[in-house]
Amino acid sequence: MTLYIVRRLLWAVLMLLAVSALTFVIFYTLPSADPAALRAGRQATPELIAQIRHSLGLDRPVYDQFFIYMKNLVLHFNLGYSYQNNISVRAEIASRLPATLSLTAGAVFVWMLIGIPVGVLSAIKPRSLLDRVAMGASLVGISAPVYWLGLVALFLFASDIGRIRLFGGAGSYVSITHDPRAWFSSLILPWFVLAASFAAFYARMVRGNLLEVMGEDYIRTARAKGVSERRVIVRHGLRAALTPVVTIIGLDIGILLGGAVLTETVFNIPGIGRFAYDSIVNSDLPAIQGTVLFGAVFIVVANLIVDILYAFLDPRVRY
Amino acid sequence: MALLEIQDLRVSFQTRDGVVHAVDGVSLAVDRGRTLGLVGESGSGKSVTALTVMGLTKHPNASIDGKILFDGGDLLQISPAELRRIRGKRVAMIFQDPLSSLHPLHKIGWQIEEAINAHEDVSGQVARRRALEALKEVGIPSASDRLDSYPHELSGGMRQRVMIAIALVLDPEILIADEPTTALDVTVQAQILDLIRVLQDERGTGVVLITHDLGVVAETADEVAVMYAGRIAERGPLESVLEAPEHPYTWGLLQSLPRLDAPRTERLHPISGQPPSLIRVPSGCAFHPRCPYAFGICPQVVPPLLVSQPGHEVACHLPVPTRRGIGREVASKEVSVG
Numbered sequence: 001m002t003l004y005i006v007r008r009l010l011w012a013v014l015m016l017l018a019v020s021a022l023t024f025v026i027f028y029t030l031p032s033a034d035p036a037a038l039r040a041g042r043q044a045t046p047e048l049i050a051q052i053r054h055s056l057g058l059d060r061p062v063y064d065q066f067f068i069y070m071k072n073l074v075l076h077f078n079l080g081y082s083y084q085n086n087i088s089v090r091a092e093i094a095s096r097l098p099a100t101l102s103l104t105a106g107a108v109f110v111w112m113l114i115g116i117p118v119g120v121l122s123a124i125k126p127r128s129l130l131d132r133v134a135m136g137a138s139l140v141g142i143s144a145p146v147y148w149l150g151l152v153a154l155f156l157f158a159s160d161i162g163r164i165r166l167f168g169g170a171g172s173y174v175s176i177t178h179d180p181r182a183w184f185s186s187l188i189l190p191w192f193v194l195a196a197s198f199a200a201f202y203a204r205m206v207r208g209n210l211l212e213v214m215g216e217d218y219i220r221t222a223r224a225k226g227v228s229e230r231r232v233i234v235r236h237g238l239r240a241a242l243t244p245v246v247t248i249i250g251l252d253i254g255i256l257l258g259g260a261v262l263t264e265t266v267f268n269i270p271g272i273g274r275f276a277y278d279s280i281v282n283s284d285l286p287a288i289q290g291t292v293l294f295g296a297v298f299i300v301v302a303n304l305i306v307d308i309l310y311a312f313l314d315p316r317v318r319y
Numbered sequence: 320m321a322l323l324e325i326q327d328l329r330v331s332f333q334t335r336d337g338v339v340h341a342v343d344g345v346s347l348a349v350d351r352g353r354t355l356g357l358v359g360e361s362g363s364g365k366s367v368t369a370l371t372v373m374g375l376t377k378h379p380n381a382s383i384d385g386k387i388l389f390d391g392g393d394l395l396q397i398s399p400a401e402l403r404r405i406r407g408k409r410v411a412m413i414f415q416d417p418l419s420s421l422h423p424l425h426k427i428g429w430q431i432e433e434a435i436n437a438h439e440d441v442s443g444q445v446a447r448r449r450a451l452e453a454l455k456e457v458g459i460p461s462a463s464d465r466l467d468s469y470p471h472e473l474s475g476g477m478r479q480r481v482m483i484a485i486a487l488v489l490d491p492e493i494l495i496a497d498e499p500t501t502a503l504d505v506t507v508q509a510q511i512l513d514l515i516r517v518l519q520d521e522r523g524t525g526v527v528l529i530t531h532d533l534g535v536v537a538e539t540a541d542e543v544a545v546m547y548a549g550r551i552a553e554r555g556p557l558e559s560v561l562e563a564p565e566h567p568y569t570w571g572l573l574q575s576l577p578r579l580d581a582p583r584t585e586r587l588h589p590i591s592g593q594p595p596s597l598i599r600v601p602s603g604c605a606f607h608p609r610c611p612y613a614f615g616i617c618p619q620v621v622p623p624l625l626v627s628q629p630g631h632e633v634a635c636h637l638p639v640p641t642r643r644g645i646g647r648e649v650a651s652k653e654v655s656v657g
Contacts (some may be wrong), residue, residue, distance in 0.1 A: 178606060215377075217419040223432040224373055224414075225485065226407030235433075239424055315469040 006318035007309065012300040017070075019296040023289050024066050033283045035083045037214025056083060069289065079293070080286035082279070089290035093272060098175055100271035103263065104196065104256040106187055108249070111195035112200055116242070118199075119206025123241075124233060126211060134203060150193045150266035157189060172269040187269075194263040196251065204247065209241035216240070243313045247306050254302025258295020320350035320388070322525050323372070323410070323493050325539040328385035330367050332378045335382035341367040343549035344385075346624075347527075349542075351492065354519065354526040356540030356557070358572065358655060360594045364549035365529045371411050371494045374402045387591075390491070408438040415498040417478035421470035427454075427481050428466030434485050453484040457514060476507035480514065487518055494519070495527045500535060512539055533572050537561060545569050548595045548605035551624055555631030562650050565633040565642040567610045574655040604636065612637055612645070 036053040037044065053059050057068065072078040079089035118138070122131040156162055158169030168186030176183040213219065214237050222236045223229075259273025268274070273289055279287030311317045324601040331341040342364040349355040356582060357365045370376050372387055372394065386392040389410065394402060414420040422430060431450035435441060441449075447466070454462035470478055479499060486494055496515060500508035516539060519526050528539055537557070538541055544554035551567035564570055571590035592609035595601055601608050607617040616636050624634040627642070635642060 217414060217416060218422040220375055220377070221414065221420045221482075221485070222422070222433075223375055224407060224412045226403050226405075226437045227433060228403065228437070231437075236422055236425075240422070243424065314424060316471050 001309070002306075005304070007302050008307070012304065016293060016296055020070065020073075020293055021066065022290060023286075023292045024062065024069075027285050027288065028062050034286060035283045038283055039083055042177070048307060052218075067164070069286075073293075074110045079290040082287045083284045084279075084287070085283050089286050092275060092287070093290055093294055094103070096270055096272050096275050099173060099269050100257060100259055100273065102176060102183065102187055103190055103260055103271060104253060106191040107194040107256065108193050108253060108259075111199035112249075114195070114199040115202030116206050118203040120210060120233075120238065122203065122207040123210035123214065124127070126207075131207075138200035138203045141196045142204075145164055145195065146193060146197065146262040147266050149196055150190070150263060152190045153193050154266070157187075170266065173267070173269045190263050190267045191270060193266075194256075194260055202245065202248075206241065206245060209244060210237055213237050226305045243310075246309060246313060250306035251299070254299040255295070257298040257302075259291060278301055320391070321350045322390060323350075324348045324386075324388040325368065325372065326386040328368060328383075330364075330371050330376060330381060330383050333382070334598075339597045340600055341550050342371065343600070345546070345549070345551055347551075349493065349525045349527055349552075351525050352519065352523040353542065354501070354516075354528055354540045356543045357527060357529045357546060357566060358531065358536055358538035359533060359546035360389065360541060362548075362594050362597060363546040364597075365546050366497050367549075368546075369412065369497050369529055372495065373406055374399070375412075382540055397513060404416075404438065404644065406638050407434055407491070408489050409491050410493040410495065411489070411491040412495040412497065413479070413482045413486045413499050414427035416476060417482045418470060420482060421478060423470055425610065425621065426467050426469060427473075429486050431466075431481070431488055434488055438489055447538075449488060450484075453488040454481070456518070457481070457484045459484070459485075460498075474507075475503050476510060479503060479507075483511075483514060483518070486499065487522075488524060489526065493525045493527065495529070497526070497529045498531070501530070501532075508535070515539070516557045533561075533576055538569070548600050549597060550605065550621075550633065551632075553631075553633045553635075554624075559631045561607070562647075563628070563631075563643065564646045564650060565627055565631070565639075566606075566635050567612050567637070567645075568606050570649045571609075573649055575655060583632070604634070612641075624649065651654055 018105035032142050034049070036056060036058055040049045041177045057065055060068075070082060072080060077090070079093070081088055082092065118134050122134045124132055154161060154169055157164055157166045159167060159172070160169045162169065167188045168182065169189075170180070172186040174182045174186060178224075214233075219236055220231060222232045238290050259271060259276050261273035261277050263269070264271040265277050272294065276288065276291035276295075278284075279291060311319060325345060325347040328342050328345045329340075332339040332341060344596055345364065345368055347355060347357070347368070357368070361366050367376065371383060374394065376383065383395060385395070389405065394405070421427070428447060428450050431453055432443070432446040435446045435449055451462055451466060459465050459477060459582070465473070467497055470481070473481065494515070499515070500511050503511060512535065515526065515528075518524065528536070530536060540557050542555065543557050543560040545552045545560070545566060547568050552568045553560060553564065560569065561573075564573060568590070571588075574588040575590060577587055590609055595605055595608070599619070603616070603618040603620050604610070604613070605621050607613040610617065620635050620636070622634040624632045627633045627639060633642065
């Protein structure tokens with residue numbers, strides 16, 4: 001097991017290196033605006049742009065820039081400084097992490113609370129009215145784009161522009177240490193909007209898994225033992241049906257911690273996703289690089305945790 | 320009256336392709352300490368019969384008719400809660416594939432204890448001790464370690480022993496074994512059959528042994544019922560059915576058994592044709608399209624199950640003397656009972 005984890009961690013480092021290199025390559029291959037020109041302002045002289053380009057190190061060859069970036073990252077854990085405003089990318093990400101964490105944690109809670117019970121109830125009574133309604137609604141949830149759902153939610157319920165002014169609207173986010181009540185109110189809409197598609201997806205997944213498991217031979221054995229139907233479903237059915245769900249939850253959390261770009265942008269939450277969006281708009285390579293790398297770290301770590309956890313949940317899995 | 324008596328059981332399923340007549344008027348009986356061998360091809364309705372006794376026909380559109388009398392009460396009439404109290408406690412069942420029949424994510428001890436806890440209010444310690452005893456009784460080596468094993472850590476034979484331990488831990492009056500040895504190695508098959516027989520002798524359990532293998536029946540059963548297309552073709556005491564079989568389908572089963580003492584050049588004699596569709600069961604005698612002896616009346620009238628010799632019933636239109644003649648000839652070539 002230890003050997004397995006060590007091997008996985010080594011692979012993770014290699015993976016992150018590849019991610020950084022790829023981000024560099026993509027940034028320089030795709031036609032983006034010249035960062036130096038963007039920074040120089042509207043009436044920039046060519047000399048000014050050249051000077052800025054030199055000071056940012058943009059006149060060096062790409063591999064040189066990559067090497068300097070990696071050296072700073074590995075030796076000083078330094079993610080560089082934003083082209084836009086010279087702020088340390090590392091500090092910026094750290095300051096935005098609580099917002100993303102708040103958003104993710106709440107959304108995960110909401111979607112599990114909705115998705116799993118709905119999936120279970122649908123599976124217990126397949127083709128019932130409840131099943132049909134739930135699966136129909138989940139199709140809507142999966143299909144509705146987050147930005148659209150977010151705007152609709154704001155239009156209906158936001159305290160500033162909504163028809164029914166219930167919850168904090170876009171840009172109302174405050175940190176939990178500052179004002180817990182306002183924090184909660186400001187995140188209710190984003191939580192539900194972000195959770196909607198996940199809840200729908202999880203409901204369908206749990207339903208499908210449980211339906212399949214309930215047809216297994218060992219469910220028949222449990223019934224043949226005279227175990228109550230409730231116990232058959234919970235201890236035998238769900239025990240087997242929810243194990244694969246754990247994998248997906250882990251990966252989804254990992255992805256969201258890297259920033260829920262659309263939700264954070266629509267609700268103007270100062271999280272990592274919003275930062276990533278802004279940095280892409282501004283061709284701010286160090287910031288892009290930082291957010292991509294940060295997101296990749298979460299995904300790689302989440303993957304590892306899920307795989308280790310799986311060995312505990314399913315005794316047949318051994319590393 | 321026998322302990323378990325199935326009377327004119329009919330089970331059909333509504334499917335998209337039509338109505339499946341899985342069991343079509345089956346009557347069977349098994350008593351304490353006796354073994355009934357239920358024989359037939361896949362799809363002959365033997366497993367559905369057994370699952371119906373347990374109340375485990377899982378098809379949502381099943382329609383069930385007839386009577387299943389257990390200890391005087393009709394299992395088809397009692398409430399689900401009452402049936403649950405009988406299931407596992409007084410009537411237990413083991414299945415064909417022990418790997419898929421055991422929960423892969425629970426320890427073996429847990430799975431046995433659960434059977435105890437489902438019916439008796441005992442402490443965890445007592446349940447565990449009884450689970451351990453059950454494992455020892457079915458001959459599992461270092462049983463106390465095995466309580467904490469998972470099914471995938473055991474061999475096929477050991478897993479089936481665990482299934483037997485689960486089934487017998489509450490000392491049921493009836494054990495239904497649905498192809499208990501089909502998924503196992505031949506050498507292990509004999510051990511499992513022996514184990515069932517030994518435990519049955521000790522406890523006086525009535526056993527319904529479902530199999531497609533007449534060899535297994537010859538070794539274990541007291542009575543035999545041969546099923547074809549959801550109906551009983553022939554039933555009676557073991558010796559009578561094997562030594563004087565009177566149904567052409569039974570002859571076919573006997574002739575298709577491979578024999579070690581036959582010359583290598585002799586070919587096997589499979590029954591020609593395919594098992595019938597249970598949606599469009601052939602008219603008259605369901606076996607007539609495959610029967611080499613079929614004649615005029617066979618496709619028209621369903622043969623009733625009639626007493627031919629004491630305790631031996633046959634559903635066939637052939638004249639009795641003809642049946643007996645062919646039957647003895649087939650048996651003398653194929654069977655050596657005892």
